[in-house]
Amino acid sequence: MNCSIVIKVKPSHYERKKYCSRKCKGEFQSRDLLFNQHLSKKQEVACSYCGKMILRKNCDIKKFVNLFCNRECNTLFKREIKTPGPPKVRITLHCQECNTPFEVIRSRQNAKFCSKNCLGKANGRRAKQELTKQVMVECSYCKKKFQKKPSVVRTLNFCTVNCMGTYYSEKQLFSGENSGTWNGGKIAYYGPNWLAQRRAARERDEFTCQKCGIGESQYGRELSVHHIIPFVIINDYLVANELSNLLSVCEPCHRIIHSGDNHPSKFKSIDDIV
Numbered sequence: 001m002n003c004s005i006v007i008k009v010k011p012s013h014y015e016r017k018k019y020c021s022r023k024c025k026g027e028f029q030s031r032d033l034l035f036n037q038h039l040s041k042k043q044e045v046a047c048s049y050c051g052k053m054i055l056r057k058n059c060d061i062k063k064f065v066n067l068f069c070n071r072e073c074n075t076l077f078k079r080e081i082k083t084p085g086p087p088k089v090r091i092t093l094h095c096q097e098c099n100t101p102f103e104v105i106r107s108r109q110n111a112k113f114c115s116k117n118c119l120g121k122a123n124g125r126r127a128k129q130e131l132t133k134q135v136m137v138e139c140s141y142c143k144k145k146f147q148k149k150p151s152v153v154r155t156l157n158f159c160t161v162n163c164m165g166t167y168y169s170e171k172q173l174f175s176g177e178n179s180g181t182w183n184g185g186k187i188a189y190y191g192p193n194w195l196a197q198r199r200a201a202r203e204r205d206e207f208t209c210q211k212c213g214i215g216e217s218q219y220g221r222e223l224s225v226h227h228i229i230p231f232v233i234i235n236d237y238l239v240a241n242e243l244s245n246l247l248s249v250c251e252p253c254h255r256i257i258h259s260g261d262n263h264p265s266k267f268k269s270i271d272d273i274v
Contacts, residue, residue: 002019002020002024002025002027002028003020003024005020007020040055041057041058042055042056042057042058043055043056043058043061045061045067047067047068047069047073048066048067048068048073048077049068049073049074049076049077049081050069050073052069054067054069088105088106089105089106090103090104090105090106091103091104091105091106091109093109093111095112095113095114095115095118096112096113096118096122097113097114097118097119097121097122098114098118100114102114131147133149133150134147134148134149134150135147135148135149135150135153137153137157138157139157139158139159139163140156140157140158140163140167141158141163141164141166141167142159142163144159146159190227190231190237190240190241191237191238191240191241192237193237193238193241194237194241197225197241197242197243197246198225198246200243201225201243201246201247201248202216202222202223202225202248204243204248205223205247205248207223207248208223208248209223209248209249209250209253210247210248210249211249211250211253211256211257212250212252212253214250219250223248223249223250224248224249224250224251224254225246225247225248225249226246226247226248226249226254226257227240227245227246228245228246228247229245
């Protein structure tokens with residue numbers, strides 16, 4: 001019926017086989033939107049607002065008293081021809097800001113203001129009253145005076161986030177043993193000359209692991225530098241970071257060195273080193 005190509009069908013399909021493919025069926029039905037109108041059971045009814053004849057299902061006709069051709073007619077109908085209902089009881093109140101009487105429905109009997117303007121004025125006045133309750137405090141870092149609510153005044157008060165961060169950093173209030181997440185141990189800080197000595201040790205060892213012989217170019221990252229006598233025992237960075245006490249190793253070899261009884265957490269004196 002679409003492309004006029006002659007197709008072969010079974011005798012039992014002669015009456016219903018009308019297209020050579022789904023593509024032809026879709027193209028035909030897209031052009032002829034009334035191809036299945038004879039199958040529809042919709043009935044013609046008049047739009048309740050404009051009177052235009054429209055098709056609707058039998059179930060919709062039984063379910064709805066008013067039917068509309070589009071949403072615009074539905075809206076206009078509700079505006080002009082309101083559905084009758086019980087009358088709404090209205091009460092009179094006085095605005096707490098301007099003392100003007102205004103009417104509201106009974107469900108809004110706790111309303112206090114006649115308009116948003118009056119509400120804004122009242123909120124602004126309350127905000128100023130709350131502001132006067134603030135107390136003057138001193139910034140714990142820069143000593144600048146500023147106001148805070150009494151409920152949020154603490155032992156340490158800061159005027160800005162920057163002041164708070166700088167103060168905590170300098171005082172180390174949340175680092176090491178002062179941190180809420182501190183679980184024991186020692187801070188891995190090997191002194192101010194550590195980075196220079198670490199680089200010198202790698203250069204001395206020609207950037208090659210002294211255990212397995214892998215180079216940094218093949219390893220793909222910088223080698224680790226191992227303290228032969230652990231730093232936790234010497235506890236003097238000048239002595240611990242001498243080149244004679246440093247060894248360049250890859251991380252897998254470094255873990256093997258510190259495995260078992262050689263783990264730094266088990267060292268208490270130089271005699272404990274295996």
